[in-house]
Amino acid sequence: MRDLAEETGLVARATDVELLGTLVDHVEGVLRVSVGARVHTRQGQPGTQLEESVVEWARCPLDQLPDGLFVCSAQILTGWRLDLPIDHPPAHFMAFTPAL
Template sequence: MEPGETLAEAAAHELAEEASLVAAPDGLQLLGTLLDHVGDVVRLTVPVLVTSWTGIPQQREQTIGAWRFWPLGALPQPLFVPSSQWLTAWNANLPLDHPPATFQRYSNPERA
């Protein structure tokens, strides 16, 4: 996050920076806060549902590999751990294995 950015603005900024996709911050739905521990590292993730964007996903960072859209019933394995964690917090029926995490759903995502 940049100083002064809201979570939605930061999400839109990261989406453009990492995937070359443009979405309006007011069109993003912040789902909640995910907290987990990996070794000595505490991770805080704010998953965002993006339903409207422009552009074609581009590989902007070497660590990502490549972007693709996948149907929920055929997600590749293994996924990035925080992705698996928040996807199952969003939809508990998804067959994804991951370490435990604490997820706090936002009651009013438009104001997060």
């Protein structure tokens, strides 16, 4: 929730966040471990934060996601929703609950 606020400007309570699973991938010589989360209720609007690298926000339906998603985001989305047609490098995703 701290990262959510720092990186997006959005505020959520612990009870409003569902952890989806852990992602382990290896990109350009870097081993990354990420945890995907789904925020059910939040306050505020996403916006560019001065110290963060996200420069553009867009809200898209899952069946209309744009090309060129951040690799970790693409991998977590397809780990959570096996039916999403998103192309990305292989990764290991361990879901906390069964995938939809």
